[in-house]
């Protein structure tokens with residue numbers, strides 16, 4: 001398979017020549033992987049039905065799981081969505097560009113395949129100079145799911161895109177590591193009160209400020225409920241972010257910090273024959289290391305004091321788990337479900353094959 005052209009680009013001041021070339025690829029129906037502030041996206045001209053079908057094909061994504069449409073302005077939103085309520089426009093004028101995706105009524109002129117056949121559409125305006133300039137240069141909305149093979153962790157570096165899709169996209173814009181490392185917050189704004197479909201960098205606390213109203217955070221947003229069919233968001237019925245290894249999430253239950261640590265140590269100890277891996281905060285990793293030393297492989301995700309750091313390293317850690325040859329089982333620490341921590345726990349619950357609860 002021919003390799004995609006990988007072109008390095010400055011994340012803050014992207015070279016205009018490179019942006020023009022990428023826009024040209026999209027204009028002629030090609031696929032371009034590009035950085036956003038959340039994760040890398042796999043972009044196609046949203047109005048080119050053939051190109052959009054190709055996105056589903058190369059990602060091996062089921063056709064009923066809709067894509068997010070990326071716009072560069074509030075004006076462009078009206079080319080893909082209709083009947084946008086005023087309170088939503090007001091909120092978006094505050095939150096955009098940024099990691100907030102809203103689900104609205106799909107404009108009849110937007111190809112239905114983008115929305116997996118639904119009459120709604122998910123739209124966002126990314127806060128990454130490369131993504132914004134690319135959409136502006138094309139002058140049209142860009143349909144873009146995360147640039148990974150369906151079910152794999154989302155890519156936070158161009159290398160991850162190459163790993164998954166290198167042979168099947170036309171161009172990859174490499175602007176280094178993405179800022180948040182976790183996908184945008186998806187909010188259904190078609191009901192009277194905004195409802196979180198997928199938690200992300202904007203936590204419920206920030207959303208309430210943005211919308212000026214209470215927002216619903218249903219159990220599936222935490223990742224504690226799964227669906228066989230007809231979920232509120234099609235993505236909810238598919239397993240996500242799964243590493244190739246057995247991953248066990250160690251839930252906190254009602255344990256306090258010190259009994260949780262004891263429990264974690266005991267669980268790891270019981271598996272020490274298998275050299276288990278531990279995905280955890282730096283602080284927890286260091287505590288466990290003092291107790292169990294080299295019996296465990298440590299994948300440190302960042303300081304417990306900085307959940308943004310943990311979020312940014314999460315998908316990379318899940319990918320590196322796959323490269324740990326001597327590891328057959330991994331355990332993950334549970335973090336506090338506040339702010340971006342809600343999104344981290346949602347992704348961990350979806351990535352894990354099993355869960356144990358501290359008792």
Ligand code: TXA
Nearest residue numbers: 038040041066067120121122145146183184233234235
């Ligand atoms: O941060 C992000 O959102 C990244 C970057 C590239 O922008 N994109 C991303 O797209 O994560 P994707 O396709 O991997 O995830 C889109 C999510 C899926 O869970 C999908 O089910 C949901 O949004 N979604 C899309 N359209 C929807 C709709 N009309 N109604 C409900 N959920 C929708």
Ligand code: MG
Nearest residue numbers: 145146147154
């Ligand atoms: Mg995705």
